[in-house]
Every structure is written in C-alpha cells, then in structure tokens.
Amino acid sequence: MGRLQKILIPFLGLVLAFCFYSARENFKPEMLKGKRVIVTGASTGIGEQMAYHLARMGAHVLVTARTEAKLQKVVERCRELGAGSAQLVSGTLSHHTLTPAPLLSGGLDMLILNHVGKSYFSYFDGDVRHIQKLLDINFLSYVAMTVSALPMLKQSGGSIVVVSSMAGKVGFPFTVPYSATKFALDGFFSSLRQEFSIQNVNVSITLCILSFIDTESAVRAAADVLQMSPAPKEECALEIIKGGALRQREVYYKYTLTKIPLLLRDWAAELTPSLFHFRNNSL
C-alpha cells in the first residue's frame, strides 16, 4: 500500500465518523423553547417523561389522557420545571375525537402521538372486538388527530412524532392485537411522509421504534416473559424529542435492541424469533 493510501484511508474514516456523529448530535434544547407541543398519553410512562423534558426546554405543553387527576399533577410539575405554559385536556381518544379546541387557537409546532390502549400479553384469544377497539385507540385516533392538526402544522412547518414499537416492525408472540395496530401506524405514516415529500408539504414525520422500556404498565405486563432488562423511560423520552426536533424519519431506542435485529429481519426472518429471548413456558 502506498504511503498516500496509508494516510488517506484512516483520514477518510475519521471524516466519515465525524460527519456521522456530528449529524446525530446536533440537537440543542433551545430548539424546543417556545414551541407549542401536544403530548398524548402523558399522564404516566414515556409520555409523562416527554412532558417534563419539554417543560425543562421551555416549550408550551398540552398533555392529554383519560385520568384528569394525574394530568393535573403532570401540569403542575411542568410549570415548576419551567414550561412556557402547561395545560391539559382529559378524555378518551378514538377516531371520533377531534383535536381538543384549546389547541386550535394558538397554533401547533409538534404533535407527539404516544397514547396506547390496554391490551393483553398472552396468546391471541380470538376476540375480534378487542382488535377493533384497540385499532380505534392506537391507530384511528392517531389518524384523526393528524388530520385535524395538519393545517396548523403546515402553517408552522411543524412535526408529527409517532411512538411505535419493535412489535410494529416485526411479528411478535403474545402481542398480536397490539402488534397489528402498530404495523398500521407504519403503513399510514410512512406512506403519508412520501406524499408530503412529493407535495412539498413541510411537515416532518418521525416514527419511533422502541424496545422494552421500564414504564409501570410494560414492566407489569412483560417482565416475567421478556428476558431482557427494560431501558429507562427518561432517556427514551429524550431520544424521541430529539428525533422529532431533528426531523428524523425514524428513531430507534435502544438502538442495539431495535435497529440491529431489524437489519436481520429481511435477510434471515427465521432467525428473528430467537433474537427476543422469551422465557420458555412462561405463559
């Protein structure tokens, strides 16, 4: 190898590594300052943590969920943490729900769709009605909120952030109804993103692929079955906000537990079940 190549190759590697990391790391909390953000499903779990991060960054946050008492506490904490403003809208979300009226007046920069209806963590029980109900909460309400928020998001050059799961990218046992609703999100939002690009609609869509996260509901449902330890909801919430603010197409968290196995999915589908470490006979 010539001397030039000996120098050039490591140099190119360094440049590439620099570009890769600088492109990934240019998030600044000030990006959210003064932005008007809706977080659905923010009474607990990842949504609650997203509200706190946004508050610390000085955003105007509007949180939604069914349980008003919990939302009230989240709003109080958001104000303590320095939110530009904090308000709540309580109620169940389905395809009948239009974006709550107070949001419409002030404009909107970011819509974070995160809420999820209760399902079971077990073999598919044949209950079709349950799938219909879950599709309504986990999928159709995301569509309805997007449709009603779109005029505001177009005006602001805003962002839609959709919280999905590994189970929305690859088939999973014990989460048949849930997985179906999360796959639907990918079909809808990934297609819509392409139409926005063709039509020069300046609204970004970020789909978030999450692994097992340590929220109360997930740990209660899956800790006995999944052999991996859950990742922290605080860090997860921050990664979602970063990805939305940077207008990334997709967010993978934890990266090694999502992106890497998904690279295998299309090459060696028969291997994927063994990647997820289910305990034998746990159900």
Ligand SMILES: NC(=O)c1ccc[n+]([C@@H]2O[C@H](COP(=O)([O-])OP(=O)(O)OC[C@H]3O[C@@H](n4cnc5c(N)ncnc54)[C@H](OP(=O)(O)O)[C@@H]3O)[C@@H](O)[C@H]2O)c1
């Ligand atoms: N935790 C994980 O391991 C994990 C893994 C992959 C993906 N995710 C995704 O991450 C997101 C957040 O998960 P999480 O674990 O933080 O969930 P969570 O703690 O169970 O919180 C769910 C939120 O949705 C609200 N909600 C439930 N049903 C609703 C309805 N019908 N209408 C309106 N709001 C409703 C809940 O509040 P109320 O009960 O007060 O309504 C709550 O605020 C979900 O989209 C989930 O699929 C989570």
Ligand SMILES: *[C@@H]1O[C@H](CO)[C@@H](O)[C@H](O)[C@H]1NC(C)=O
């Ligand atoms: C799209 O919106 C973003 C964020 O609001 C803005 O920074 C960017 O300049 C806009 N792009 C175009 C082409 O208008």
